[in-house]
Amino acid sequence: SQQGEEDPQALSIQEGENATMNCSYKTSINNLQWYRQNSGRGLVHLILIRSNEREKHSGRLRVTLDTSKKSSSLLITASRAADTASYFCATAGAGSYQLTFGKGTKLSVIP
Amino acid sequence: ETGVTQTPRHLVMGMTNKKSLKCEQHLGHNAMYWYKQSAKKPLELMFVYSLEERVENNSVPSRFSPECPNSSHLFLHLHTLQPEDSALYLCASNRGRGEYNEQFFGPGTRLTVL
Helix, strand or coil, X not given: CCCCEEECCEEEEECCCCEEEEEECCCCCCEEEEEEECCCCCEEEEEEEECCCCEEEECCEEEEEEXXXXXXXXXXXXXXXXXXXXXXXXXXXXXXXXXXXXCCEEEEEEC | CCCXXXXXXXXXXXXXXXXXXXXXXXXXXXXXXXXXXXXXXCCEEEEEEECCCEEECCCCCCCEEXXXXXXXXXXXXXECCCHHHCEEEEEEEECCXXXXXXXXXXXXXXXXXX
């Protein structure tokens, strides 16, 4: 299975702090994606990193990928209360439509 | 919200009812998906429809029946459901294979089976 496993399951931080979430997976991938979900809503795509990339930035988001360790991290800098949500990593194999999601990290940012 | 709409947003049904969930995407995508999201479980892929193929998760019970009349519309027909089928059902779409497989999700249908 290529299932991603996020760590930690839950994270609570103060507004302004940085939040780091980790994802591990089991088999080779084409790319890895991070999604965000507000409570009871659909998922929103945040960032995609390809298997030949090591780091990618988008605004306050920084994603790293280490294919030798089969792991990725998502860093949210200068967190805001509005960042409170669940964050999921998803992996895609080569030439595949399908994404395999992990269970997610629930982030709470306290104002 | 993201070009993918789902109706209804909430559904309560008895175990003997028959209902359908509808998904529509306005993004010109080639593939559509149904996912089930239960509490404390990973998102479970149920069905995939694309120009090339239909893919089913073999663990999905036959009481769930998908229909994809065209590339913009996807239905999930429900009949004789069980209480454990209560979950958030999410529809998604994307352009297809390779690096362009970022998925766009609808807001979901919250299903409660009594």
